[in-house]
Amino acid sequence: MDLSSLFTAIAPLDLRSCLITQQGQLTFKHYRDLQTETAIARINSCTKSVLASLICIAIDKGLLPPLMTSISVFFPQLAQHRDSRKKEITLLHLLTMSAGFNWTEFGGQNSFPRMARSPNWVNFVLEQPLSDSPGVRMEYNSGVSQLLSAILVQATGMTTARFAELYLFELLEIESYKWEMDPQGIHTGGFGLWLSPSDMLKFGQLYLQQGKWDNKQLISQELVARSVRSAFLVEAPRQGYYGWHWWTDSYPVASNNSSTHSVEYFYARGYGGQYIYIVPSLKTVVVLTNDKRKKEQYPVDVFRQIIAPLLLQQL
Numbered sequence: 001m002d003l004s005s006l007f008t009a010i011a012p013l014d015l016r017s018c019l020i021t022q023q024g025q026l027t028f029k030h031y032r033d034l035q036t037e038t039a040i041a042r043i044n045s046c047t048k049s050v051l052a053s054l055i056c057i058a059i060d061k062g063l064l065p066p067l068m069t070s071i072s073v074f075f076p077q078l079a080q081h082r083d084s085r086k087k088e089i090t091l092l093h094l095l096t097m098s099a100g101f102n103w104t105e106f107g108g109q110n111s112f113p114r115m116a117r118s119p120n121w122v123n124f125v126l127e128q129p130l131s132d133s134p135g136v137r138m139e140y141n142s143g144v145s146q147l148l149s150a151i152l153v154q155a156t157g158m159t160t161a162r163f164a165e166l167y168l169f170e171l172l173e174i175e176s177y178k179w180e181m182d183p184q185g186i187h188t189g190g191f192g193l194w195l196s197p198s199d200m201l202k203f204g205q206l207y208l209q210q211g212k213w214d215n216k217q218l219i220s221q222e223l224v225a226r227s228v229r230s231a232f233l234v235e236a237p238r239q240g241y242y243g244w245h246w247w248t249d250s251y252p253v254a255s256n257n258s259s260t261h262s263v264e265y266f267y268a269r270g271y272g273g274q275y276i277y278i279v280p281s282l283k284t285v286v287v288l289t290n291d292k293r294k295k296e297q298y299p300v301d302v303f304r305q306i307i308a309p310l311l312l313q314q315l
Contacts, residue, residue, distance in 0.1 A: 003020065003027055003028040003310060005310065006018070006028055006030075006306070006307065006310060007030065009306050009310075010030065010302065010306060012298065013290075013297075013298050013300070013302065014032065014292065015030065015032065015273070015288060015289065015290055015302070016031075016032050016036055016041070016197075016273075016289040016290050016291050017030060017031050017032065017036055017037075017197040017287065017288070017289045018030040018286075018287070018288055018302075019197055019198065019200075019201050019285075019286070019287040020284065020285070020286050020287075020307070021201060021204075021205060021284065021285045022282070022283060022284050023283045024205070024283070031197070036197070037196075037197075037198070038176075038196060039196065040176050040177060040178060040194040040195055040196050040199075041194055041195075041196075041289065041291065042191070042192070042193075042194055042270070042272075042274070043193055043194065043195050043200060043268075043270050043274045043289075044191050044270030044271040044272060044274050045142070045190060045191055045268075045269060045270040045271055045274075046193070046200065046268040046269065046270040046274050046275070046276055047145075047188065047189070047190060047191050047192055047193040047270070048142075048145050048189065048190055048191075048245040048268070049203075049245050049246050049268035049276070050164070050168075050193055050203065050268075051145060051148055051149060051152075051160070051189045051190075051245060052095060052227055052244045052245035052246065053168060053203075053206075053207075053219060053227075054152060054160065054163055054164055054167070054168065055091075055095065055148060055152065055244075056211075056219045056220070056223040056224070056227055056244075057163075057167050057168065057218065057219055058152060058155055058156060058163070059223060060219065060220050060223060061167075063155045063156055064091065064151075064152075064155050065091070066091075067090060067091045067092040067095070068090050068091075068092060069090060069091055070087055070088065070089065070090055071089050071090065071091060071093075071094065071147065071151065072086075072087045072089075074150070074151045074154050074155075075122075075126055075147075077126065078126065083129070083130055085100065085130055085133050085134060086126075086130065088133070088134045089134045090134065091148075091151070093134045093135055093144075094144045094145075094147055094148050094151075095148070095227075095244040095245060096138060096231045096232055096242060096243070096244060097138045097139060097140060097141050097144055097232075097242060097245075098134065098135050098136065098137060098138050098139070098231075098232060099130075099134055099141070099144050100130040100131065100132040100133055100134045100135070100136060100137075100139075101125065101128045101129075101130060101131070101139070101141060101143065101144070102128055102129045102130060102131035103128060103131075103139055103141045103143060105140050105141065105142060111128070111141070111143065112142050112143070112190075115142070115143050115146070119183055120182075120183065120184060121143070121146050121182040121183070121184070121186070122146060122147060122150045122182075122184070122186070124143070125143035125144065125146060125147055126147070128143070137232065137235075138231070138232035138233075138234060138235075138242050140234075140238075142189070142190030142191060143190070145188075145189030145190030145245065146182065146186065146188065146189045146190060147189070148189050149186050149187055149188065149189030150186050150189075153186055159185070159186075159187060160179070160186070160187035160189070161177075161179045161187050164179075167218070168218065171213055171214075171216065171218055172199070172202045172203065172206065172213060172218075173202070174195065174199045174202065174203075176196065176199075177193065177194055177195055177199070178193075178194035179192060179193050179194070180192030180193075191270070191271075197287050197289050200274075200276050200287045200289070201276075201285060201287045203268075203276060204268075204276040204277070204278050204285035204286075204287060205285050206218065206219070207224060207228065207266075207278050208278050208280060208283065208284075208285050210224050210225070211223070211224040226243075226244065227243055227244035227245070227246060228243050228244070228246045228248060228266040228278075229243050229248070230242070230243060230248045231243050231244070234247075243266065246266050246267070246268060247266060247267050247268070247269055248264070248265070248266045248267075249264075249265060249266075249267070250262035250263060250264045250265070251263045251265065251304065251308050251312070253312055263279060263281055263282065263308075263312065264279075264280070264281065265277055265278060265279040265280075266278055267303075272290055272291065272292070272293075272294065273288060273289065273290025273291075273292070273297060273302075274288070274289050274290065275287065275288040275289075275302075275303065277303055279311065282311055282312075284311060286303060286307055288302055288303065
């Protein structure tokens, strides 16, 4: 498909990168400069989706108990907590961000900045009161991602980054990365991973291929499918649904007979314009990266308003 018009459309946005593969072939490539092509940069909350893949791999390997297991297995202090609901929080609740903690990521309580300034991030999260019973609603929370990273360390006996190297990065030939850590040396679960745009594209392609890479099943098809399935409707101003540390949504398509249907997609999203979109029905992966401050960015949804209409011309 000819995507040449996309160069003109995104030129005013001054994106750091825009990459598109269709049916496994790179069909569009834009880098702001030569350095960007190989340089690693923060992918921010796209880290959450990478972490989710590691949790799935650990489940496949039998290193983690069933997802309905209480996290008090890993954090025994919750078993005797004065709020008995805390011992009901499961691994699945963490993955779907429905643990129930009273948490405002930014603004309000500023929970994320407070966690990042605390001497022990895991303890900070566990000590937060509950505003909902576990499983009732999704509340975006980088703290529960940190709990998942800490659980992965306990379950595997190695750091999150080392587990990623052995069972994901090396197999995808991701050779250059950086991963930040909390004060206890636990790699950040909700942010802090640095990758190049091309390696982000590999990760998206792995999910498009249902966990298979070079004829090896790195993640079981069942867990890939479950992880990107809508679990909770997200609250405004966000749009769509949330799965296991993946966002899900759909794009309306009008047909010639005036009826409409939707093209489903799922994506990883990081602050500041870092995205990995997977559109299974179009066999397409889109990576977008940006490094401008929010007030310097154009107020446009690049994927939905610019890229998706071009991709859907092939339907």
